[in-house]
Amino acid sequence: MKRKSIILFTALVVSVLSCSDSVEKDYKDASLSIDERVESLLPKLSLEEKVAQMRIFHANIGAKPDENGNLKLSDKVIEKLKLGIAGIKNPGEHIDPLAAAKLNNELQKYIIENNRWGIPALFVTESYNGVDAEGCTRFGRPMTSAASFNPELVQRQWDVVGREARLRGMHMCHSPEADIVRDPRFGRMSEAFGEDTYLTTQMVKNAIIGVQGNYEGLGNRTHIGAVAKHFAGYGQVLGGSNFAAVEISERTLIDEIYPPFEAAVKEARSLGIMASHGDLNGVASHGNPELLTGVLRDQWGFEGYVVSDSNDIARLYYFMGVAESPEAAAQMGLEAGIDIDLYAEDSYSYLPEMVKKNPELEKLIDRSVRRVLRTKFILGLFDNPYIDIEETKKGVRAESSLELAKESDLESIILLKNENNALPLSKDKSTKIALLGPLLSDDTKAMFESVSGSNIKYVAEKGFNLTNEKGGAPKLLEKDPKAIANMVNMARGADVTILFLGGDKFTAKEAYFSNSTKGDRATIDPVGPQDELVEKIKALGKPVIVVLKHRRTLSINTIAKEADAILDTWDLSEFGDESTAKIIFGEVSPSGKSPVTIPRSIGQLPFHYSMKEINYKKEYLFLEDGPIYPFGHGLSYGDFKYSDISISSGEITPETELEVSVKVTNEGSMKAKEVVQLYIKDEIGSVTRPDKELKGFEKIELDAGESKTVIFTITPKMLEFTGISMEKVLEAGDYTVKIGTSSQEYLETTFKLKK
Structure with a gap:
């Protein structure tokens, strides 16, 4: 009897210890290491639940606010969320930060309460002019920031991006771009940091450190994770055409294209990497294990997740033609190292059925799910999944953030030309200025008036648009002689003319997969009658200052010849015209430098300052040697x-x-x-x-x-x-x-x- 009691007691102790050990390893226990929590949760998931952690869908399919601002889900979204989800792209992007924070709290609560294990979702945004969502501080584009040649300033700017995104309930950012861009035909040029490897590396590294709060901001829930993109060589598409092939030597790839990504991984600790749309010397990037596993993980030690670009795993089959079927495409992506499938319904959704035929695939699925869950634990989502809305009220569009946008503008504006010290203009002298041209904004005149004071009088006229501004493929407009004549007449009555020229969001943009959306160009001259406008106003014999606004490098031959001064502003913040006025009136000396070479002709391409020396041995017939302005060029009011x-x-x-x-x-x-x-x-x-x-x-x-x-x-x-x-x-x-x-x-x- 006594022996039985001892046996029962021993069994009870063992049982209690086992239970205790089980409790200690529970994924909800915040005292455990992240790896322990991941390994506790992963075995609990069914195969279907695992695959759900490898997919992201866009909120526009049915996760939005109703007329009262409360969460409204479509039947399609409700069905998707039953098993949990890796993440959702852009929830609440079209509403103000406070409403977005409320919506995203409700959305996250629904997701946690409606999957078996309470796994939260990643809410994902992008950042080209600050957080890509309504009501956040609008900064200049990355190319604009690159012109500042000030990595510390860029880090502070992206710190604001990380904070504002987190305060509206976001967790990851499909930015920054670590691509090197050297072809102005490419419509996405301004999304990156320029043509140079070293400059881009410094900017990308500091952008990631900023947006992630020096990594410490992730677990502290003050910042979001970065996803550096597009790995690798995306900016080198042939003909500057989106989705085109990439042909680049292995040596150039290693020495010039890889370094920004390597710094993103090793120095800035980017949480994510996005694969490139295209191929790389014939090997589709989304099916390239040497790239996504060999280089990224085995050589560089990357531990985060790799996400596909939009629908690109499926495109291995129906676009790239390197997979025999949609299922084969899914297997290629999985084996290469793509952990999350962005948007597609015809790719990783097939994995559960595929595992029935090939059980070994589940090991690769587990590999990817580990990476996704690890990211969610790093971001603290299992322990603190919601946003404090009171903090959102105080933190988004803070006065310090708006002032930073202005500071960034002032350091990024490039003075390309200043003949006979045409700039700065004096505020003290009574002057009439004509503000003219197709890139004039509705509030340009008001912003200039706020800077210049009462001695300066203005007339303002946009004159004409560059395109019809409609659809995915906008069309150029016919020249309007009356509009040009009217602007010339206005300039005739002024002492100085400031022309706002260049390009806009319709003349340089991303060319999406659909044939009906275009954004790349076959020429890089300014479109429309802009050159004619400059020539006619210059013929009046009065000072002509050109403010260039654009999202791709333009061959500004006529402008460079005729203008007395040129300010290259790329795409500034929401205060861009105010900052430009401050430069024009000498409140601040310009200090930006060109992050790209400015060619005379599209025929010079490829044309970047760091080409091999032998590229410069012969120039072209009937074309002046060299660029209009070189990389790194930028004048000053100092000497x-x-x-x-x-x-x-x-x-x-x-x-x-x-x-x-x-x-x-x-x-x-x-x-x-x-x-x-x-x-x-x-x-x-x-x-x-x-x-x-x-x-x-x-x-x-x-x-x-x-x-x-x-x-x-x-x-x-x-x-x-x-x-x-x-x-x-x-x-x-x-x-x-x-x-x-x-x-x-x-x-x-x-x-x-x-x-």
């Missing part, structure tokens, strides 16, 4: 002089570093900022080398008459490249250091690498 370039040693070894310095003096009469740029040229290589490469920059501010010595450190890492054996090498030989104000204006010194 910066470079002198006394010095290098700490004439030699460097694989174990040592060098310091190179230059003295910069502002000989002008106004405080101003300057971007001091460091380029290095490898004079002799085992493979043909770039003409020069940006390896560093520093933005400085100098008072009138002030000097500063700027010092750069040259490391062996800066000199590495992919050699003839397709491995990274450090080659002995001669190098030239160039420090200056642009990629074409600099002082030089030399050193040798000895091994």
Whole structure:
């Protein structure tokens, strides 16, 4: 009897310990590590529930507010959410932040309460001008930010993006773009940070650190996770045409295209990566295990999730023609390393049936689900899934965020030309100014008046639109001679004309998969009668200032010839015209630098400053040599002089570093900022080398008459490249250091690498 009692007691203890151990490993226990919580939850899920954690749908299929602002779900969405979901794209994008926060709390509550394990969903946005949703601070586009050459400023800007997105109930952002863009025909050009690898790397890294709150903001629920895109080579599409093939050498891919993504993974710890729409040298990116697993995970150690671009796994079958069936396409994507299928109903939805025929696929499904669940735990969604609406009221469009948008504008505006010091204009002199042109906004005149004061009088006239502004493929309008004549007459009665020219959201945009939507162009000249307008107004013999607004590089030959001054503003914030006016009237000196080369003709493409030296040996018949304006170019109201370039040693070894310095003096009469740029040229290589490469920059501010010595450190890492054996090498030989104000204006010194 006693022995039986002992046995029963022992069994009871074992049972209690087992239960205790089970409780300790419960995924709801916040004291466990993230990996322990993932491994506790994953085995509980059915196959169908696992696959649900690998799919994202768009809120426009039926997750929206009703007339009273309460959550309304379509039958289709209700059905989808029964098993849970990886995420939902853009819920509440068309309502104000407070309403969105309320809606997303209701949506998240519904999702948690209507799947067996209470798994929350990721709500996903994008960011091209700040959070891509109603009522958030509107910043300039990434290309605009790149012109600031100020990574710290970009980090602060994206910090606001991360905070504002989280406060409206979002968790992930399909941004920033880490693509290198060098073809102005490409309609998405302004979504990226320019043509240069080093500049893009610095901007992408800081954007991700900002939006993720230096990673700490994820678990603290103050920021959102980034999804760097499009991996890899997307900006290099042939003909600048979206969805076209990408043909790029493996060496260029490694040395120029990969670095921004590698920095996103290794330095900024991006939570996500999005695969590229297209192929890469014949291998479809969404079915490329060497790229998505070999490079991204095995080489770089990426631990986050990889999401498809819109419907692109299914397109391996019906567009790319590399899969025999929709099911084969799903298997290709899964095996390559795509963890989440964005939007498609004809791809990962097939996985449960496919596993019945091939049970081994479930191991790959588990691999992907682990990554998705891990992300949700990192973001703290299992423990704190809802937004404090009181914080939303205080945090979105805070005064500090609006001021930051203005600051970013002022550092991003590029003074391309300033003949005879046409700018700045004086506020003190009584002047009549004509504000004219197709890029004039409704509030431009009011913004200029708020800056210039009572001495300046304005007349304003847009004159004409560039397109009919309709549909996915807008059409150019016929020239309106009366409109041009009217603007010329207005300019005749003014002392100065400011022309607002360039392009808009209809002349440069994403070309979607549908044949009825287009956004790429076969020419890069300004469309419509803009050149004619400049010429006719210039013929009046009065000062002509051009404000360029655009989303792709334009071959502005006529504008560059005729205008007395040109301000290149790309696509600024909601305060863009106010900031432009401040530059025009000299409140602030312009300090932006061009993040792209500005070509004279589309026939020069490809045309970026860091091409191989042999590309520059022969120019074209009947075309002036070189670009209109080079990469890194940007004038100032200051007058910066470079002198006394010095290098700490004439030699460097694989174990040592060098310091190179230059003295910069502002000989002008106004405080101003300057971007001091460091380029290095490898004079002799085992493979043909770039003409020069940006390896560093520093933005400085100098008072009138002030000097500063700027010092750069040259490391062996800066000199590495992919050699003839397709491995990274450090080659002995001669190098030239160039420090200056642009990629074409600099002082030089030399050193040798000895091994």
